[in-house]
Amino acid sequence: MPTVTEVPERLLLGSGPSPVPERILKALSHPTVGHLDPAFGAIQDDVAAMLRATMKTDNKVTFPLSATGSGGMQAMVDTLIAPGDRVVVGVHGAFGARMADALGRAGADVVKVDQEWGRAIPVERLLEALDDRTRALFVVHGETSTGVAQPLHGLSEAIRMRDGLFLVDCVTSLAGHTLDLDAAGVDAAFSGTQKCLNVPPGLAPFTLGDRALARLRRRSWYFDMQAMVDYWFADGPRAYHHTAPINMVYALHEGLRIVREEGLDARWARHARAHDALRRALRVLGFERLAPDGEQLSSLLAVRVPASIDEAAVRGALLKDDGIEVSGGLGPLAGQAWRIGVMGEGARPEPQERLVRAVARRVAASDEDAAVRALEEAWA
Amino acid sequence: MPTVTEVPERLLLGSGPSPVPERILKALSHPTVGHLDPAFGAIQDDVAAMLRATMKTDNKVTFPLSATGSGGMQAMVDTLIAPGDRVVVGVHGAFGARMADALGRAGADVVKVDQEWGRAIPVERLLEALDDRTRALFVVHGETSTGVAQPLHGLSEAIRMRDGLFLVDCVTSLAGHTLDLDAAGVDAAFSGTQKCLNVPPGLAPFTLGDRALARLRRRSWYFDMQAMVDYWFADGPRAYHHTAPINMVYALHEGLRIVREEGLDARWARHARAHDALRRALRVLGFERLAPDGEQLSSLLAVRVPASIDEAAVRGALLKDDGIEVSGGLGPLAGQAWRIGVMGEGARPEPQERLVRAVARRVAASDEDAAVRALEEAWA
Numbered sequence: 194m195p196t197v198t199e200v201p202e203r204l205l206l207g208s209g210p211s212p213v214p215e216r217i218l219k220a221l222s223h224p225t226v227g228h229l230d231p232a233f234g235a236i237q238d239d240v241a242a243m244l245r246a247t248m249k250t251d252n253k254v255t256f257p258l259s260a261t262g263s264g265g266m267q268a269m270v271d272t273l274i275a276p277g278d279r280v281v282v283g284v285h286g287a288f289g290a291r292m293a294d295a296l297g298r299a300g301a302d303v304v305k306v307d308q309e310w311g312r313a314i315p316v317e318r319l320l321e322a323l324d325d326r327t328r329a330l331f332v333v334h335g336e337t338s339t340g341v342a343q344p345l346h347g348l349s350e351a352i353r354m355r356d357g358l359f360l361v362d363c364v365t366s367l368a369g370h371t372l373d374l375d376a377a378g379v380d381a382a383f384s385g386t387q388k389c390l391n392v393p394p395g396l397a398p399f400t401l402g403d404r405a406l407a408r409l410r411r412r413s414w415y416f417d418m419q420a421m422v423d424y425w426f427a428d429g430p431r432a433y434h435h436t437a438p439i440n441m442v443y444a445l446h447e448g449l450r451i452v453r454e455e456g457l458d459a460r461w462a463r464h465a466r467a468h469d470a471l472r473r474a475l476r477v478l479g480f481e482r483l484a485p486d487g488e489q490l491s492s493l494l495a496v497r498v499p500a501s502i503d504e505a506a507v508r509g510a511l512l513k514d515d516g517i518e519v520s521g522g523l524g525p526l527a528g529q530a531w532r533i534g535v536m537g538e539g540a541r542p543e544p545q546e547r548l549v550r551a552v553a554r555r556v557a558a559s560d561e562d563a564a565v566r567a568l569e570e571a572w573a
Numbered sequence: 574m575p576t577v578t579e580v581p582e583r584l585l586l587g588s589g590p591s592p593v594p595e596r597i598l599k600a601l602s603h604p605t606v607g608h609l610d611p612a613f614g615a616i617q618d619d620v621a622a623m624l625r626a627t628m629k630t631d632n633k634v635t636f637p638l639s640a641t642g643s644g645g646m647q648a649m650v651d652t653l654i655a656p657g658d659r660v661v662v663g664v665h666g667a668f669g670a671r672m673a674d675a676l677g678r679a680g681a682d683v684v685k686v687d688q689e690w691g692r693a694i695p696v697e698r699l700l701e702a703l704d705d706r707t708r709a710l711f712v713v714h715g716e717t718s719t720g721v722a723q724p725l726h727g728l729s730e731a732i733r734m735r736d737g738l739f740l741v742d743c744v745t746s747l748a749g750h751t752l753d754l755d756a757a758g759v760d761a762a763f764s765g766t767q768k769c770l771n772v773p774p775g776l777a778p779f780t781l782g783d784r785a786l787a788r789l790r791r792r793s794w795y796f797d798m799q800a801m802v803d804y805w806f807a808d809g810p811r812a813y814h815h816t817a818p819i820n821m822v823y824a825l826h827e828g829l830r831i832v833r834e835e836g837l838d839a840r841w842a843r844h845a846r847a848h849d850a851l852r853r854a855l856r857v858l859g860f861e862r863l864a865p866d867g868e869q870l871s872s873l874l875a876v877r878v879p880a881s882i883d884e885a886a887v888r889g890a891l892l893k894d895d896g897i898e899v900s901g902g903l904g905p906l907a908g909q910a911w912r913i914g915v916m917g918e919g920a921r922p923e924p925q926e927r928l929v930r931a932v933a934r935r936v937a938a939s940d941e942d943a944a945v946r947a948l949e950e951a952w953a
Contacts, residue, residue: 194619194623194830194833195615195619196600196826196827196830197600197603197616197823198599198600198603200603200606200612200613200616200823201606201612202604203604203606203607203610205605205606205607207607209816210605210606210608210816210819213605218602218604218605219578219602220576220577220578221601221602221820222598222599222601222602223577223578223580224580224582224583224593224598225585225590225593225767225773225774226580226581226583226585226590226898227583227585227587227590227898227900228590228774230583230892230898232580232581232583233580235575236577236580239574243574259640259641259644259775260639260640260644261815261816261817261818262815262816263794263795263814263815263816264639264640264644264795264815266794266795267793267794267795267796270794271793291794294794295793295794295795298791298792298793298794299792385816387605387816393605393818393819393820393821394605394817394818394819395639395775395818395820395821411678412678412679413647413651413675413678414643414646414647414650414671414674414675414678415640415644415646415647415675433903434643435641435642435643435644436589436590436641436642436643436765436774437641437774438641438773438774438775438821439590439773439774440601440773440775440824441773441818441821443577443580444820446576447576447577450574450576518606518607518610520607523813
């Protein structure tokens, strides 16, 4: 039986996981301690504080849930939505559709506001779908399937007026695209660790405000948020619920320290610049961005692959021969688009140049030098 | 903000997590690759094969769920139990009670078969509780709260005759106590990584046989077992469901390789011997095992703490001053018992001697040398 050391190194420029820096891998492999050890408790307190800063929220209940980002979505459904609840869901890509599916399974009365994949949903259309029976409004801030950022402002007031909750998926946007959860009036949000935080997959950063806390359901044992509050934010001794994924929390701690060192504004600006640079370079090679100007998500560049290119074959060769991962399209974009991560350490000139050169060499009659020049000029 | 490197090293001899060997920490921190990368696919296939061997099952659908052991419990409930289902649950400790709670939240008609904490449940009592409406029988094989192993034989036939499922929690027993899931006729079981596998917490090894697969419910999006089958066991390309916790799967791969190297029979025998050795040594110091002979769980030694000892103070000092973690009692045993892990690398003479010496020095008028001699003789 071979060991995992035979798994080759990859440059992860797909939709996630993203490149994990050595510092984070080192934290990940720090010796495990117990989940009730006071030394781990101090790490938990740090993680909660840094996560609040990164999410821009004062919510006390801000912590990493013991599941991947999609587990965060499930926890949101299980803990905040009751059967029969009318929930308005913006669907402008695979992750809005996924939430609509999850809500439907839980017995919610799901009202979808559909929008063409590759465009943001006009705020007015979401507002029109709200009525006095609406218990929640859900949108995906960073659509990983299309590279579109959904505007959040102007929504919170309307749903709060109806005593409903404003729920957000910020899996791909957190720490890579401008996002201020409290300013946007978000009541609950989930994220993932394997995107702009550059931490391996396995945890779902989660935040719950007071209005959400007042509505907690305890249907699920594992996703019982009150039990997590009693573990993460106990006034006295932490109450055992389940065994926290200790080493993953270590890794997140280091990922959040890196965000803190750079500063959130600088990090957002770097991601925006990296997105623009890569877009310009790939345009030279014939790849056009799906999202129109002003609707793009800094952390994910989704491009239409020129018809002259066998996208699956080129994508396969990039992985196999160049060791570079980019992601294919999902749903209606399968076979037509690439999704390229611009996430944390992936949002730097060096990995981007490596990708641009590798793509140029696989695209007939392309100008590698011109593409790299476009990248360099945008970064200069 | 301090780094996680300031978290002290501990000797983990509590109820889990258990001591994580360097080999596993190294695998954990191998560079992350994508969840659809063929190189990761090969690791998945290895993990499934080694997990089948460790669980002693031919079930194709045997894989690590992306959540901790308790998440495995929740997935079992969400995927196999419908509201109104009559489910018989053996409750002889905290983890049977937890399952009864989780089932009740999901709307099941829960029939508890209660037994004194510290004893196994007589098989006849479980059989008596079954009737023709019973859809499932659940028992905890290794009760982590009491250190008792529940006999599994003689149950499967009775529940299958009624077309119900036989469901088992093997969190603490897997790879540490004799367990043959197929021979016991188990239809579905979950485990955890942080016990006898010595892998950090974060995954739930899970297995589903054909009778369970025929009953899958798809209420939960995250715990949708059919979707996991399409990712882990696809005939063609693996279908994306959620992003697997890549590095945790690496660590599990290495943990299972270690089990394979030792051999399951030898590993079970070593755990039984280690349990007996530690029991003898602690008895010299006045600690008596809860479980009667023949009912003990090799991988967890639960002992009654002598009334002369302030258990919380001594346990705290062991952690703080000696760097050794043991666990306190749960529920009715709080303040009265210690739960000592005999798990994987913790089931060896060296860590046990370190614990015995540390305890002896904190117990007035105890005979450290006699206790260590008892340990050595049992290991000789």
